[in-house]
Amino acid sequence: MYSNTLGSLEEDKKLEEMQRAWQSRKSLSSSIFNEIPGSEDVLGLNQKKQSPKPLKTHDDLDIKKSNKRELICKFEQFKKIVTPTEKRQQTSLALDASELGDFPARYVICSLKEYQFPVVGIYCDPRVITGFKYRVRPLPKVGEDSTKNKCIFNNRALTLTSIGRGYARRFTFEADKNKLNDNDNYFWSDNRPEGFAFEIEVVSEGDKFTIFDLNHEAQGTLEILNTEGYQIELSNNVTGKGIEKKIQVKFIGKVEFYETGVAKPIPVSGTAICVKGKGNNKAGIVKIIDVLIKKRKYVLRPGVDTTKRRVTVRGSDIKDVPTKYTMTGLKSYEIPVVGTYVDPRIMPGFYYRVRPNDRKSHLFNGKTLRLLNIGMGYAKRLTFESESKIENNNYLWSDNHPDGLGLEPRALHEGMKFKVTAGGQVLGEASVFRTDNPQIEEKMEKIPTKDGKFAIQKYIHVDVICHVWLTTPGRCSTESEQYLMRVCGLAVVRKEPNSINSRVLRVEKIGLDSELEILFRQSNYELVFIP
Incomplete structure (x- = not known):
C-alpha cells in the first residue's frame, strides 16, 4: 500500500514536469511538427491533424496509471526529437556588416570560441588590427566545431601587416626571412564562404x-x-x-x-x-x-636587464667574517668579490678578467691575467701576474670598490694551438683567433693525487673563433684545407698541487659552426682539441 502511494506521487510529479515543458514548447511544437517526420505519430495526432488540446493537471482529471505511463513515454520521445533541433540552432552565429558601418552583407558561420575573431566576406571583426600577431584558422561548415581545421601558415602566429579595401579584403602577414621579395603569406577574406577565425598571440616560446x-x-x-x-x-x-x-x-x-x-x-x-x-608597425x-x-x-x-641582476653573498657561508653584501649588475658568468668576501671558486693559478661592478670596462686594460695570490685578513689582496718582475702593479684589495668586482674565468686565449683529434686519430690543427664571447665556469673539482694531495680541475664553457687546418684524405700530410669557424666546447683546465700555473688538458664536447659538424656526427666520432 505504501509503495503504491510513492509510485503514484512520482508519476504525478512527472506529469507536472510534462505540463510545464509542454506549455513552454507549445509555440515551438507547431513549427517543428511540419519539419520533423513522424512527430505526429509519436503524439497520436496523425488521424485528423488537429492541434493538441492543453493538458490538464491531475487535480482536474482522474487519469488511470496506465494512461499516465503512456503519456510520460510520449513526452520522453518528444524531448528526444526537439532537443537536437534546439542544439543545432545554437551552433551558428549571424554576422551583419552594416553594424560595422560597411555594406549590409549578412553571413552565418559556426559559433566561435571566446578567443576567436571572425573574418568572412566583407565582414572583419574590429578587434583584428594590423601590428598584432594572429593565428588564422579556416572555419568549417555551420554545425561543426570552430577548431576542426588546422591553422594556415604552418600553424604559425604571424604579424598582420595590412588589410586591403574593397569587397574582398586582402590580409597580408609578415614575410618569411627567405622570401622577403616573394611573400606568400596572404589571403582574401572571401576565399572561403565559411570564413576564417583569428586567434591572437602576444607571448611565444623563448620570450x-x-x-x-x-x-x-x-x-x-x-x-x-x-x-x-x-x-x-x-x-x-x-x-x-x-x-x-x-x-x-x-x-x-x-x-x-x-x-x-x-x-x-x-x-x-x-x-x-x-x-x-603611433607610427609603429608592430605592437609590443x-x-x-x-x-x-x-x-x-x-x-x-x-x-x-643585466644591470638589474642582484646577487647576495654571505661571509658565513665560506666560514669567513659574517658579513652580507648585495651586488647589483653582476653578469651571470662573473664570480663575485666584494668587501671581505672572496668567492671560493676564485683560485690562484687560473686566469681571470676583472671588471668593477659599477662600470662596463675591465681593469688592467682588459687583459686576461693569471691570479698569483689571495691575501689574508678582512680586506684580501688579490695579486695578478705582471710583465715587470721588479715592481708588480697588478693588484687590488677586495674592498677597493664598494659595488664589488666581477671576475670572469678564462680558459682559452688568442694564439693557443691545438691538435684536432677524432677517434684517437689526428685530423689537423686549430689556432684560436678570437675570444670575444664570455667563458663560463660550469663546475670545479678537487681530485686526489698519488702523493695524498689534491689537484684543482675546472670545467669552463668556451665559444671562440678558430683557424682550423684539416688534412685532406689521399694527400700528403703537409697538404691541408684551412677553415675559419666558430668552435664551442667544454675546456678542462687543471692545476697540480705543486704548480703555480694551470694548464688546459683538452677541449671536449666540440660543436662546429660548419658543415663539417654533420660529417663528424654521421661518423660517430667525437672531436677533441688537445694542446
Missing part, C-alpha cells in the same frame, strides 16, 4: 622577461618554455599611447630568482598589456601584470 616585485625592484628572470591554452583578449582600447590590448595568458616559465640562482619550471598566468604605438608587450609566483604577486617586463 624572456625580468621579474619585478610590487616595489619595482628586480627579483629575477623568466623564460617562457611552453604556452598553455589559448590567449584570450579581455579589452581593446585607444589610448594616448596608441592601441592597447589586454590579453589573458598562461604558460610554463623557467623562473630564476637572483636570491637563489636556481632556475625552475613553474606554471604562470597573468594579463599581458600590449600596445601598438609593455608588461604582464597580476603574475602569481609562489603565492606572491609580481610584474613581468620584456627583456633581461
